Ligand SMILES: Nc1ncnc2c1ncn2[C@@H]1O[C@H](COP(=O)(O)OP(=O)(O)O)[C@@H](O)[C@H]1O
């Protein structure tokens with residue numbers, strides 16, 4: 001824009017200058033033609049060059065004026081046009097510089113500064129240090145060249161591998177197997193959110209790597225894998241006692257409460273499910289997989305995503321997304337912990353039909369006579385029945401079809417705290433030997 005103003009300014013001065021030159025011969029012409037008798041001697045009479053007649057002078061001056069006017073007119077049109085062209089070129093150059101800068105970021109330069117700039121509104125109470133950019137060859141070697149034997153689990157866009165960075169540090173490495181736009185978006189969202197949050201019940205992102213097409217995320221290793229594997233895998237929930245399950249529920253609620261209540265702006269996880277709840281060596285639970293998470297207050301017109309069986313009805317039907325969508329999914333996880341059944345089960349009939357756990361369990365959860373009979377046999381009769389009824393009541397509230405009838409996760413958290421032994425982070429006082437016995441798988 002500056003250059004346009006400069007050009008107009010120069011043009012203005014030029015016009016003014018031309019106008020003054022123009023004025024002089026005109027005056028002379030008028031003077032010469034109006035009183036030829038008193039005409040002064042020709043200005044160039046003594047120069048030796050034959051002086052021109054007044055008519056000749058008038059004619060050539062007219063020519064000069066026409067030429068000058070024509071020149072100026074062309075200038076008036078051409079100069080701004082040129083300025084516009086220069087400006088456009090500058091703009092294109094600037095945007096291409098920005099684009100190549102973003103690409104550079106994705107080629108392995110620190111992404112943290114880029115992320116901070118794009119999401120400067122996201123602030124944390126306990127601001128976390130930026131995530132480390134890791135070397136591809138280091139991670140390749142750590143995972144034994146992404147060997148099958150190192151696979152810890154798999155998800156929508158690839159596998160998660162166990163990696164040994166050195167003798168003391170074992171990590172989990174998630175490798176994106178696809179270049180789809182959704183996968184790249186999830187990759188960026190996961191770095192974006194996990195690089196800023198820090199909580200004992202949220203997985204720690206240690207670093208990431210972008211090497212051409214390959215994109216890797218490096219997390220702390222959770223030795224006991226996912227809740228999904230623990231409940232529905234080969235151990236069939238046998239490692240998880242009643243108190244242990246209550247602690248997992250409490251940890252999950254704490255992680256969610258942190259996202260909903262303590263992050264500014266709040267974060268909605270959007271894909272809470274048992275395979276995204278990970279367990280460390282002491283069965284402390286942490287929320288993982290933030291690829292679909294959204295910051296509350298940000299544009300909520302996001303593509304409908306999530307996992308069937310966990311998605312709240314209002315989100316599924318109307319795309320209405322709130323923190324209560326996570327509360328609904330939490331209710332489904334509570335059912336999984338109590339009943340050890342999958343959220344959607346295929347019926348053994350022809351043609352096979354899918355059965356929703358929520359639809360099947362709801363009427364039995366409020367029936368005190370029936371409830372014990374549907375509980376996971378591994379933990380059946382190992383808990384105080386009053387506690388069981390309380391947890392079932394919490395689950396029923398979380399699963400209300402109308403989101404406003406569901407409690408906030410803070411309320412859920414407070415109703416779970418008295419059901420978890422002090423030793424496990426709750427407020428329940430149980431004789432120490434009883435807790436120890438109850439924790440034995
Ligand atoms: N940090 C980790 N430690 C141990 N296992 C993990 C870890 N992260 C992921 N996994 C395993 O990999 C699975 C998929 O991981 P997830 O982050 O959910 O990826 P996706 O986005 O593909 O669903 C998990 O369900 C779990 O079994």
Ligand SMILES: [Mg+2]
Nearest residue numbers: 155275276289
């Ligand atoms: Mg997952």
